[in-house]
Amino acid sequence: MLHLPILRYGKPYRSVDVSTAVHYRTRQPFVEISQANVGLIRRDLLQQHEAAAILQGFTTRELIAMAGKASGYFLNDDLPQSPQEFVESVSATTGLPWVMVRRNMDKIAGVLASMETVLMGLTRLPDLDMLDTGRGEMDGRALSFFPRGDSMGVILPSNSPGVHSLWAPAIALKTPLFLKPGSSEPWTPYRIIQAYVKAGVPAEVFGYYPTSHAGGAEVLRGTGRGMLFGDVAAAKAWGGDPRIEIHGPGYSKIILADDGAASWEKYLDLMVDSVANNSGRSCVNCSSIWTTGDARELAQALAERLAKIKPTSEDDPHAAVAPLANPDVAKRISAMVDSELDGDAVDLCAKVRGSERVAVYEGCTYLLPSVIHVSSKEHSMANREFGYPHVSVVQVEPSDLPHCLGPTLVCTALTNDTKLHQRLLANPHIGRLNLGAISTMKISWDQPHEGNLFDHLYSRRAFQAVPELVG
Amino acid sequence: MSTATQPDLFARVNANKERLDAHVREIVQWHFNPETGCPFWLNWSQEAGWDPRTAVNCYEDLEKFGNFSDDELRGGPVSRWIPKGLAQRPAYVFETGGSTGLPKSRVQMDDFRIDYENFSETLPDESFPKGSDWLMLGPSGPRRLRLAVEHLAQHRGGIAFSVDLDPRWVIKLIKRGQLQEAELYKQHCINQALTILRSHEVKCMFTTPKLLEALCEKINLEKAGIKGVFCGGTEMTPQFHRFAVEELLGPNVYFAPTYGNTLMGLATHRAPEPEDNWAIIYYPPCPRAMLEVVDFDDATKIVGYGETGRVRLTTLTKETFIPRFLERDECEREAPCDQYPWDGVRNVRPFSRFQKSVVEGVY
Numbered sequence: 055m056l057h058l059p060i061l062r063y064g065k066p067y068r069s070v071d072v073s074t075a076v077h078y079r080t081r082q083p084f085v086e087i088s089q090a091n092v093g094l095i096r097r098d099l100l101q102q103h104e105a106a107a108i109l110q111g112f113t114t115r116e117l118i119a120m121a122g123k124a125s126g127y128f129l130n131d132d133l134p135q136s137p138q139e140f141v142e143s144v145s146a147t148t149g150l151p152w153v154m155v156r157r158n159m160d161k162i163a164g165v166l167a168s169m170e171t172v173l174m175g176l177t178r179l180p181d182l183d184m185l186d187t188g189r190g191e192m193d194g195r196a197l198s199f200f201p202r203g204d205s206m207g208v209i210l211p212s213n214s215p216g217v218h219s220l221w222a223p224a225i226a227l228k229t230p231l232f233l234k235p236g237s238s239e240p241w242t243p244y245r246i247i248q249a250y251v252k253a254g255v256p257a258e259v260f261g262y263y264p265t266s267h268a269g270g271a272e273v274l275r276g277t278g279r280g281m282l283f284g285d286v287a288a289a290k291a292w293g294g295d296p297r298i299e300i301h302g303p304g305y306s307k308i309i310l311a312d313d314g315a316a317s318w319e320k321y322l323d324l325m326v327d328s329v330a331n332n333s334g335r336s337c338v339n340c341s342s343i344w345t346t347g348d349a350r351e352l353a354q355a356l357a358e359r360l361a362k363i364k365p366t367s368e369d370d371p372h373a374a375v376a377p378l379a380n381p382d383v384a385k386r387i388s389a390m391v392d393s394e395l396d397g398d399a400v401d402l403c404a405k406v407r408g409s410e411r412v413a414v415y416e417g418c419t420y421l422l423p424s425v426i427h428v429s430s431k432e433h434s435m436a437n438r439e440f441g442y443p444h445v446s447v448v449q450v451e452p453s454d455l456p457h458c459l460g461p462t463l464v465c466t467a468l469t470n471d472t473k474l475h476q477r478l479l480a481n482p483h484i485g486r487l488n489l490g491a492i493s494t495m496k497i498s499w500d501q502p503h504e505g506n507l508f509d510h511l512y513s514r515r516a517f518q519a520v521p522e523l524v525g
Numbered sequence: 526m527s528t529a530t531q532p533d534l535f536a537r538v539n540a541n542k543e544r545l546d547a548h549v550r551e552i553v554q555w556h557f558n559p560e561t562g563c564p565f566w567l568n569w570s571q572e573a574g575w576d577p578r579t580a581v582n583c584y585e586d587l588e589k590f591g592n593f594s595d596d597e598l599r600g601g602p603v604s605r606w607i608p609k610g611l612a613q614r615p616a617y618v619f620e621t622g623g624s625t626g627l628p629k630s631r632v633q634m635d636d637f638r639i640d641y642e643n644f645s646e647t648l649p650d651e652s653f654p655k656g657s658d659w660l661m662l663g664p665s666g667p668r669r670l671r672l673a674v675e676h677l678a679q680h681r682g683g684i685a686f687s688v689d690l691d692p693r694w695v696i697k698l699i700k701r702g703q704l705q706e707a708e709l710y711k712q713h714c715i716n717q718a719l720t721i722l723r724s725h726e727v728k729c730m731f732t733t734p735k736l737l738e739a740l741c742e743k744i745n746l747e748k749a750g751i752k753g754v755f756c757g758g759t760e761m762t763p764q765f766h767r768f769a770v771e772e773l774l775g776p777n778v779y780f781a782p783t784y785g786n787t788l789m790g791l792a793t794h795r796a797p798e799p800e801d802n803w804a805i806i807y808y809p810p811c812p813r814a815m816l817e818v819v820d821f822d823d824a825t826k827i828v829g830y831g832e833t834g835r836v837r838l839t840t841l842t843k844e845t846f847i848p849r850f851l852e853r854d855e856c857e858r859e860a861p862c863d864q865y866p867w868d869g870v871r872n873v874r875p876f877s878r879f880q881k882s883v884v885e886g887v888y
Contacts, residue, residue: 070763070802071763091764091765091768093734093768097738097741097773
């Protein structure tokens, strides 16, 4: 059986304690993963300042160049898995069809390849050399930055590899990484590390610690800055710690108002993509659509489109829905959805399809799309997220927007109403605002996403110096 | 590794079984004799309507008692547990950790001394030198461990230094989500230990796994003069075992993992073999206490060697008789070996089927 070791400052360590991730189709153990005990993590973190010092020895430009090389290695090289072996491994333990894994690979490689653009977007600095000197000038004003910690600990999810693009720039920001991979998606962070190392980044700046929840907590507790991907409960547990950037459910949305609501048909492709791309697993997938027009008519049309999505084989280049690695989870999620349906919340997609939401194909269990027409914005199903192609369609009064939306990672607003634009721009609960026909799935990497990694890792200080000291 | 298939070991296993059966008869006679038994068991016998003195002739006959309910050990009066035959002896009352609700109590006179004197025989003198002083970095308060380790040190000719450590406070902090406070309390305990280690010549110590990790973050125990560490109190995984030996202590400090509690006493570890892959294998202090591994769904059925089940404890001393008590732990059943010709337990860990999780803090 394949084995993934712990990486302790880059050095492989095979633990006595192991966990196994099973193949989603056969349910047989597919990979054995070394598990780090809590004390081992604590002990290793005592040396994190040494890793930070190693990265400080590089210039930002050197690290950007290495990220560029890493991009190619990640996409094309044996690390030691071949790209195809990697695709099949991710698919085996997460259920994602190969085409979706490849799409996520492209996304990660894209971020690595365009690291300079990413950093320019995150820092908004005119010259990235300022990250090396710690000071500089912008428009004649002195600027100075300092790292807020020696390292960043990241608790990673298993749902989709694309999220790894969020922490990958930390290396170019001279921040060592201590990663706790998701239990069924250990592959991508491991491969990114291997790609970086092959590109010249010292292995000593990477920690890779598959571990328990307690071990994960130790990673977050013991590192200067942290990033957590998790469910509502996990997000709540760490919500009060300003050192930790929380990536919980996205509750991403599309709103249609006035002219947008009236011409909804032309946005149907955009809505389908926002809901169903990546099998609905991403936090940027749209989970609810809010319209001032006829919600029922829109929901019916969307249901007819999404009902066409059917399970196919893992190597189908047009695969549009992924099986769940654990069939019981699929049944539990579907039961949860059903328990909240009533006369005011109806799954139109199930009606159009004429079959159950839970489907079995070639021995694998799928959650097929649901389009819930919800008649009231107060209904419990109006604003939910389930990790499969699920969307609620809700009719609202123009005056309800945007305060009825609540926390929203991505909001695509389909309207020319400039007053509504202003209200959306002023809304503090929207993380990313798309004005116009832009899929919620489309991410521009020169923009901060769910928090600004640079602001998370660096802080600005006041700075003054006599000219002879700074030249 | 020796196994029960070897003829000489078979003979020793059989001889031990005879010794155990004789011990069972002696203990049952004592506890159910109206002149020497304790009020609890004498009343129990009356209510049950049978006399164990005539019905129990061997260890297996203890099955007739059914499983002992730990609720019987909660609350007072604790004098119900004092055997009449020992009524004139000064008594101590010790409590279990208190991780879950009302703590269980055990009244003792000399058992903790006897158990730890027996345990002392298993410690190598070169790593726990006679006459050396000890550090007891573990729970204080109403726990047996505190006095027992002190007695161990005294028995071996040394003095034990100890710290203030209230594990129940830590558990409260963790349950409230005040993890930072719990961490600070742990550091408070570690600082007490560091003060002792830096100001006295201490060569041996007892501590728990978490406290050992925390202490080794601050000090190199070998350089501090420590030669042997006796560790217990909470779960130890094989990975922790390896980590402790390879990284926390190094090759020159002896690591003695133990499994024990207030009700049993102390199960000692068998010297590790390479093929064990760092598994921790314990043997109970037969015949004073026995450990068995029983089926999760049928506690009367002992599982096969190497199979997993729930730990079942039987305590058999003149001070305490507790037959068939189901512990909050599970493990694999281990075969007898040369050093211990009776059943052992491998890789003890919290019982996975319990819905209510046990909070283990610094202790």
